[in-house]
Amino acid sequence: MQTDVLIVGAGPTGLTAAIECLRQGLSVRVVDRREQRAEGSKALVVHARTMEAFRAMGVAEEIRSIGIPFAALNVFPDARPPGIRVPLGHEADWGDTEFPYWLSAPQVEVEECLERRLGSLGGKVEWGQGLLDMNQNGSEVHAQLAGGECDARWLVGCDGGRSTVRESLGIQMQRRDDGQLFVLADVLTRDGFPDDEGRVYRSRKGLTLIVPMPEPGRFRLIAHLPRLIEPPSIDASFVDQLVLDRTGVALGAHSVGWTSHVFLSHGQSQKMRSGRAFLAGDAAHLHSPVGGQGLNAGVLDAHGLIWKIAAAERGAPGWLESYEAERSLLAGRLVRAVTLATRVMTLQHLVPWALTAGVARVALSTGVLKRQLTRRMGMLEQELPPGPGVDKTPWAGRRLPNPFVDGERMHDGVDALRPSIVELPEGDVVVVRHDRVVVGRYPSATAIPPRIRSLLVDS
Numbered sequence: 001m002q003t004d005v006l007i008v009g010a011g012p013t014g015l016t017a018a019i020e021c022l023r024q025g026l027s028v029r030v031v032d033r034r035e036q037r038a039e040g041s042k043a044l045v046v047h048a049r050t051m052e053a054f055r056a057m058g059v060a061e062e063i064r065s066i067g068i069p070f071a072a073l074n075v076f077p078d079a080r081p082p083g084i085r086v087p088l089g090h091e092a093d094w095g096d097t098e099f100p101y102w103l104s105a106p107q108v109e110v111e112e113c114l115e116r117r118l119g120s121l122g123g124k125v126e127w128g129q130g131l132l133d134m135n136q137n138g139s140e141v142h143a144q145l146a147g148g149e150c151d152a153r154w155l156v157g158c159d160g161g162r163s164t165v166r167e168s169l170g171i172q173m174q175r176r177d178d179g180q181l182f183v184l185a186d187v188l189t190r191d192g193f194p195d196d197e198g199r200v201y202r203s204r205k206g207l208t209l210i211v212p213m214p215e216p217g218r219f220r221l222i223a224h225l226p227r228l229i230e231p232p233s234i235d236a237s238f239v240d241q242l243v244l245d246r247t248g249v250a251l252g253a254h255s256v257g258w259t260s261h262v263f264l265s266h267g268q269s270q271k272m273r274s275g276r277a278f279l280a281g282d283a284a285h286l287h288s289p290v291g292g293q294g295l296n297a298g299v300l301d302a303h304g305l306i307w308k309i310a311a312a313e314r315g316a317p318g319w320l321e322s323y324e325a326e327r328s329l330l331a332g333r334l335v336r337a338v339t340l341a342t343r344v345m346t347l348q349h350l351v352p353w354a355l356t357a358g359v360a361r362v363a364l365s366t367g368v369l370k371r372q373l374t375r376r377m378g379m380l381e382q383e384l385p386p387g388p389g390v391d392k393t394p395w396a397g398r399r400l401p402n403p404f405v406d407g408e409r410m411h412d413g414v415d416a417l418r419p420s421i422v423e424l425p426e427g428d429v430v431v432v433r434h435d436r437v438v439v440g441r442y443p444s445a446t447a448i449p450p451r452i453r454s455l456l457v458d459s
């Protein structure tokens with residue numbers, strides 16, 4: 001069977017890639033070796049930039065309807081009250097995004113929404129169809145699937161941390177297993193804490209996060225178990241005892257739902273492209289669940305890749321070179337930042353733990369960290385360096401800023417499928433990509449340099 005794009009893996013990254021292929025008019029097959037979708041809820045937070053991508057894909061409203069926005073995060077830097085309440089809703093400084101919040105939405109339900117959207121565009125996931133091996137030449141990729149063979153013009157490996165695509169391409173993942181154990185449990189609680197606020201307790205006994213879930217009264221416990229090497233069995237009394245011991249809070253856990261554990265590992269693949277095959281999501285980068293960035297980074301990889309493949313098919317191949325340069329740079333920054341944050345949050349020794357607790361109290365109370373928790377974690381400030389596909393002019397490499405103050409959004413003028421040229425009120429023009437990154441800003445349309453013009457064949 002032949003297709004334009006073969007997508008391996010139907011997690012959030014692969015589903016996003018498949019939807020984007022159909023929106024761009026490319027034929028697609030999406031295969032997954034599982035017999036059906038995994039039931040565990042896994043990632044829980046959808047960030048603002050991801051919601052913007054979901055909006056372009058026509059699925060933001062449905063995903064918003066299955067989740068609840070966080071009203072605030074309460075941080076207890078030394079696990080003792082009083083906590084510092086950091087508002088994350090409308091009163092926080094979110095700038096010009098349409099989605100000024102962290103949205104709590106279980107990964108499994110996000111995947112179901114994406115799969116429905118894929119179906120509405122005429123696509124489907126082929127479950128029980130694992131990739132066994134692949135090879136490629138200059139014009140196509142040949143894949144050996146469990147149920148037969150497939151030739152594709154392009155292949156995207158969205159097949160998770162133990163990626164077969166990555167292995168078949170001979171790409172190394174510089175992966176470090178920290179041996180640090182985290183347990184996760186979704187529980188109903190009786191302690192009367194607001195349903196839409198998260199809590200972070202940084203105790204020397206271990207980091208404890210209590211994250212709101214969409215069902216009223218239900219929270220996700222994420223707890224670091226520093227000295228354990230075997231995952232314990234998790235029930236309501238285990239959760240209550242752990243939280244009481246570390247925070248003094250009587251949680252009153254009951255109706256335990258999904259539970260799981262993760263041994264932390266972090267790393268990044270050496271490359272994200274080999275010829276006509278690409279890596280995206282966990283196949284290319286791995287880090288701890290602290291900060292809830294994994295699902296978001298994967299969706300944005302896929303959202304940032306497929307329009308470039310489509311542009312190449314339509315005669316503007318220059319964009320494709322920027323995929324690896326941009327996304328590996330962002331992935332490297334993300335893996336380093338999350339790894340550092342996880343280390344600081346899980347410090348055990350008294351002196352560094354107490355020092356960082358003091359610094360965190362001051363930084364959070366004075367508002368120094370507030371922007372980190374909104375725009376930065378919302379992935380709205382991911383600046384790209386000048387390089388392939390980005391020029392060296394004001395705003396270049398940044399998300400298109402919104403110069404209007406009256407509620408209008410310049411973003412709304414950006415074509416959701418391909419790069420656009422947007423005229424500014426003062427007469428300058430900006431070239432903006434489908435993912436709202438500014439390619440360059442010029443005094444007039446005739447001043448757009450040939451290198452950038454050649455990328456616009458298709459716009």
Ligand SMILES: Cc1cc2nc3c(=O)[nH]c(=O)nc-3n(C[C@H](O)[C@H](O)[C@H](O)COP(=O)(O)OP(=O)(O)OC[C@H]3O[C@@H](n4cnc5c(N)ncnc54)[C@H](O)[C@@H]3O)c2cc1C
Nearest residue numbers: 009011012013032033043130131159160281282292293294
């Ligand atoms: C227990 C747990 C808790 C987590 N909690 C959080 C959290 O709180 N916040 C957060 O941001 N992230 C969290 N993560 C990470 C997050 O779930 C991932 O970052 C996210 O799932 C990545 O999506 P993906 O589509 O790239 O890969 P995956 O979701 O791993 O999907 C890969 C898919 O590829 C399929 N596949 C694999 N090999 C093949 C093959 N050879 N052929 C065909 N198909 C194949 C798999 O069956 C799977 O469906 C958690 C992960 C786990 C395991």
